[in-house]
Amino acid sequence: MPDDSLAEGVVARDEIAALAELFDRFEFALDPLSREADEAESQFNDQIENLFESRVKPALPEHSPVSLPVFRRHVCHLCREFLRKNRP
Amino acid sequence: MKSCLSFEEVLAVGEPRLAEMQHVGDIFADGESAEACAAFTQQVRNVEAAVLHSYAIAATVARKADSLEEVAEVWKKMSTFCHSALAILARLKDKYPHCGTTELYDRVLDYKLACDKRYQGALEEKQCLTIALPRGLLPEMR
Numbered sequence: 001m002p003d004d005s006l007a008e009g010v011v012a013r014d015e016i017a018a019l020a021e022l023f024d025r026f027e028f029a030l031d032p033l034s035r036e037a038d039e040a041e042s043q044f045n046d047q048i049e050n051l052f053e054s055r056v057k058p059a060l061p062e063h064s065p066v067s068l069p070v071f072r073r074h075v076c077h078l079c080r081e082f083l084r085k086n087r088p
Numbered sequence: 089m090k091s092c093l094s095f096e097e098v099l100a101v102g103e104p105r106l107a108e109m110q111h112v113g114d115i116f117a118d119g120e121s122a123e124a125c126a127a128f129t130q131q132v133r134n135v136e137a138a139v140l141h142s143y144a145i146a147a148t149v150a151r152k153a154d155s156l157e158e159v160a161e162v163w164k165k166m167s168t169f170c171h172s173a174l175a176i177l178a179r180l181k182d183k184y185p186h187c188g189t190t191e192l193y194d195r196v197l198d199y200k201l202a203c204d205k206r207y208q209g210a211l212e213e214k215q216c217l218t219i220a221l222p223r224g225l226l227p228e229m230r
Contacts, residue, residue, distance in 0.1 A: 073216035
């Protein structure tokens, strides 16, 4: 099934699809203590931070309440929705 | 026949394992005897299997959940299950020091922390969604 449930944004839908794959590998890991889950979480966090610093922060209005942790939680939420619709 | 089980019912399947471990743990006066350790080691294996299996089901249920409230509820219940196992193990790990008890205690504690992290994450996610992102920052779900 094509992953066509997202419209484009400052963060592209392909990037969300890739982040959702990582999110799936740690948030819903059957063994939360596995090395794979640990590595996926670390990659996910690195990519979120990179996205935030390089593209999101510059696009935010002055005094925006959107911090890195807030952005991260929004992405997590989008990943949940993405997985529910595309990887049931 | 098509049947569905709630996550509560799944956890209920594992609860007798905890009760049995407590029962067997209390039977022996000397936890370091060979007979006692053999019996308790079997209980340790059973409870480990129940925790790991229940956690895997919790992750599967949380993945399919329709709301963050449902996600939080699943992890809270799984954390409570781990807490119940830890309470029994904490009481028995000194009595049965050579039967895998300490190792299981540490492992269940790690699983409980994983549940708590996901529970807390769901609550934080819900809270963060009250802060709107500027439109167009993230792709919208169609």
